Amino acid sequence: MKHPRIGIPRGLLFYSYADLWMSFFRDLGCEVIASPETNAEILKEGLRHTVSDLCLPVKTFLGHVAVLKEDVDLLFIPRHVSMEQESYMCPKMIGLPDVTRACFAHLPQVLDPLFHVKQFGDKAADEFTRPIAKALSLSPVRTAESFRKLMSESFGGTAERYRQACSVLSEDTAVPPASKKICIGIIGRPYLLFDRYLSKNLFSFVRKLGANPVSLRPAETEIREAMTIIPKWVYWDMGKEVVASAHVFFKDDRIDGVINVCSAACGPDSFTGDLIRKRLNQRNKPYMTLSIDEHASDAGIQTRVEAFIDMIAKVTA
Ligand code: SF4
Structure with a gap:
């Protein structure tokens, strides 16, 4: 050939x-x-x-x-x-x-x-x-x-995808506080986050609601720091990146709430989701899991995201 x-x-x-x-x-x-x-x-x-x-x-x-x-x-x-x-x-x-x-x-x-x-x-x-x-x-x-x-x-490929999908947090913080948008940290595996059909175009939808979607690929130091808080090292590749991203967002005052996009029937996600909710959210920041399967409708997902952002808007007003 x-x-x-x-x-x-x-x-x-x-x-x-x-x-x-x-x-x-x-x-x-x-x-x-x-x-x-x-x-x-x-x-x-x-x-x-x-x-x-x-x-x-x-x-x-x-x-x-x-x-x-x-x-x-x-x-x-x-x-x-x-x-x-x-x-x-x-x-x-x-x-x-x-x-x-x-x-x-x-x-x-x-x-x-x-x-x-x-x-x-x-x-x-x-x-x-x-x-x-x-x-x-x-x-x-x-x-x-x-x-x-x-x-x-x-290896910059994934980082570039994160950059394109999200508003950059530091740019947003340059906006005067009076017009500061709500910042939503979005975590999940790249193949769910960046597949627009599966994620129901989540980044665009959050933007459409007037909020600022933020996502990141955690640095090695951030992964290691997150692993010291939970009882055991997460030994699934990508799972530890998701956990570390949650940790970074929970401790960052510029982030108002966190959405974890995961797949139904995913063993690793059910484990890391529990860790994130029970061990990492020590400041009780608004946090929502969007578990997606083939039956999830655009309207169902969008209604939940809208309600989540509305709730944050009321609390932070
Ligand atoms: S089970 Fe979870 S980690 Fe494994 S391929 Fe499916 S979504 Fe990815």
């Missing part, structure tokens, strides 16, 4: 690593095809191909596979087990290539390289790229080099 078409489903870790993955495959001479943004049809396809007790992001991911699979030579569904020494990905993410294979009778070749820092340490990138090089008949050394180089450059 001279320029194989690589399909990348626009779901789950796509929202964290899309820039890296797409640049990497283009660098290897592939044509990269990502599925379109989530819409009703994609979600319907996901639901049609799956079992009911999976979480919404995985069901949606399968919908992206369904719309991509006929148009590509290979499907890229990496198996991310650990991104660092201290945490694991959620089991549904680890088993994603297997779940996908089990849900579809016919698929193009699935490229499912393993990324496992806890097992391979510094060699994780080499292990990850080896099966990719083999599938594309490329030099393993050159493939690993290309990936490592891009990895060192492109």
Whole structure:
């Protein structure tokens, strides 16, 4: 295959690593095809191909596979087990290539390289790229080099998504106090927050209500500080970022309330949600959980957000 078409489903870790993955495959001479943004049809396809007790992001991911699979030579569904020494990905993410294979009778070749820092340490990138090089008949050394180089450059991808989605807090604080907008800290996993269809366009809706939505990717020091407050280190990747974001927002006087966007049927979120509510909100700041599944309607979510912001407006008036 001279320029194989690589399909990348626009779901789950796509929202964290899309820039890296797409640049990497283009660098290897592939044509990269990502599925379109989530819409009703994609979600319907996901639901049609799956079992009911999976979480919404995985069901949606399968919908992206369904719309991509006929148009590509290979499907890229990496198996991310650990991104660092201290945490694991959620089991549904680890088993994603297997779940996908089990849900579809016919698929193009699935490229499912393993990324496992806890097992391979510094060699994780080499292990990850080896099966990719083999599938594309490329030099393993050159493939690993290309990936490592891009990895060192492109981890700003998620941070950029946060920046685009939110008003910047420091800009808002430059506004005179009399016209100060209500600031809502929004926390959650990138694949829920930045998938506009799944999050019901939450950032825009909060803005439409006249409030300032704020989100962040916590720094390593903020994660470590948050972990000292709770009884046990959160060992799910992304779960600890959500917990740390909540901690930063609860202690920041510029934030008036916090919304936690999570998925129904998510084991890690039910655990971290409890920690956030019981252990971190020591100042009793207004806090709301938006648990989203395929039955959540735009109107239902928007009514709750509107009531939450109204309540904060009354308290802070
Ligand atoms: S962390 Fe939760 S939402 Fe994400 S894949 Fe796992 S179960 Fe689904």
